[in-house]
Amino acid sequence: MARTRAPERTLLPSDEPLSLLRKDGTPVDDSPLSMPDDDVLVELHRRMVIGRRFDTQATALTKQGRLAVYPSSRGQEACEVGSVLALRPTDWLFPTYRDSVALVTRGVDPAETLTLLQGGWHLGYDPYEHRVGPQCTPLATNTLHAVGFAHAARLKGEDVAALVLLGDGATSEGDTHEALNFAGVWKAPVVFLVQNNGYAISVPMSKQNAAPSLAHKGVGYGVPSVLVDGNDVAAVHAVVREALESGGPTLIEALTYRIEAHTNADDATRYRTSDEVAAWLDRDPVDRLEAYLTSRGLLDHARRAAVAAEAEEFAASVRAKLNVDVEPSPEDLFEHVYATTPRHLREQAALLREELA
Ligand SMILES: Cc1ncc(C[n+]2csc(CCOP(=O)(O)OP(=O)(O)O)c2C)c(N)n1
Numbered sequence: 001m002a003r004t005r006a007p008e009r010t011l012l013p014s015d016e017p018l019s020l021l022r023k024d025g026t027p028v029d030d031s032p033l034s035m036p037d038d039d040v041l042v043e044l045h046r047r048m049v050i051g052r053r054f055d056t057q058a059t060a061l062t063k064q065g066r067l068a069v070y071p072s073s074r075g076q077e078a079c080e081v082g083s084v085l086a087l088r089p090t091d092w093l094f095p096t097y098r099d100s101v102a103l104v105t106r107g108v109d110p111a112e113t114l115t116l117l118q119g120g121w122h123l124g125y126d127p128y129e130h131r132v133g134p135q136c137t138p139l140a141t142n143t144l145h146a147v148g149f150a151h152a153a154r155l156k157g158e159d160v161a162a163l164v165l166l167g168d169g170a171t172s173e174g175d176t177h178e179a180l181n182f183a184g185v186w187k188a189p190v191v192f193l194v195q196n197n198g199y200a201i202s203v204p205m206s207k208q209n210a211a212p213s214l215a216h217k218g219v220g221y222g223v224p225s226v227l228v229d230g231n232d233v234a235a236v237h238a239v240v241r242e243a244l245e246s247g248g249p250t251l252i253e254a255l256t257y258r259i260e261a262h263t264n265a266d267d268a269t270r271y272r273t274s275d276e277v278a279a280w281l282d283r284d285p286v287d288r289l290e291a292y293l294t295s296r297g298l299l300d301h302a303r304r305a306a307v308a309a310e311a312e313e314f315a316a317s318v319r320a321k322l323n324v325d326v327e328p329s330p331e332d333l334f335e336h337v338y339a340t341t342p343r344h345l346r347e348q349a350a351l352l353r354e355e356l357a
Contacts, residue, residue, distance in 0.1 A: 169200025
């Protein structure tokens with residue numbers, strides 16, 4: 001049978017993660033990746049700073065009881081922002097609970113992004129407005145949504161690619177393997193971006209993976225695979241853009257780290273050392289890009305202050321919106337779950353109405 005895979009797209013990932021910037025912000029000379037344009041780099045910086053401030057604000061809101069839970073993506077901004085800014089407006093994003101910064105970067109209203117985590121509603125935003133699927137809490141279900149969606153769109157003749165975000169732990173789920181398999185068979189335009197932050201809650205990589213890298217998991221499914229430095233936003237942006245433009249599936253493993261605990265309900269000191277966290281703080285994605293932009297004369301004191309002020313204003317608007325008490329109706333539980341509500345749920349809704357009366 002004829003092979004349809006483009007010859008230049010190799011299945012095997014590189015041994016070392018691809019990068020464009022070293023941890024001190026100096027450029028890598030012999031990178032096979034193309035450095036994004038200056039205006040893109042400046043925008044990546046702005047969005048990472050705003051994203052980080054949003055993340056800190058959301059974490060603070062859990063401490064004030066305004067949010068039920070918040071899974072921080074601090075430290076993972078290069079993955080969240082670098083990948084989302086590679087999407088075209090027509091493309092779709094399929095995120096997880098960890099990816100609120102990705103949603104905000106895509107343009108979803110921050111308060112609507114947080115409605116689910118506030119416990120106010122099933123989903124706080126209209127998926128069609130910005131082409132963002134629901135933030136999946138069950139691990140890896142969004143991989144299947146992305147493949148099904150992208151394949152269906154292609155069958156309809158639409159020019160759509162899908163980006164699905166998942167964690168290292170999610171690659172141990174059956175859904176990821178089913179999704180990769182059919183993405184490979186259908187050559188579906190889907191980019192799987194695994195944010196390998198080292199842990200599935202408290203379970204380290206060594207206890208859940210025997211492959212040389214998570215990127216190797218694409219090879220068996222005929223899906224070209226890439227290993228990238230997930231704290232290098234220029235590199236993440238470049239590989240995701242290339243993968244989206246390929247028109248077929250790609251599995252990208254981005255090596256990164258979650259600086260905060262799994263959620264505000266987790267005590268990360270029970271399974272990792274402060275030395276380990278400090279080593280990753282030294283690889284900070286925002287500092288790295290700032291060092292590069294400064295050396296190129298693309299970032300100065302005034303620009304830094306302007307971006308910081310914009311981020312502060314953004315956080316203030318999130319606080320103001322989240323400080324309003326919500327009073328959801330208990331009956332809303334039954335809304336928008338089924339197209340036709342089944343009898344047992346109609347009965348439960350009637351019982352609830354009686355109790356509330
Ligand atoms: C199908 C399923 N099984 C178990 C869980 C419980 N659970 C929530 S988060 C998590 C770990 C996920 O780790 P990873 O995929 O690495 O993502 P991260 O939280 O590190 O971003 C687990 C096991 C779940 N949400 N869904």
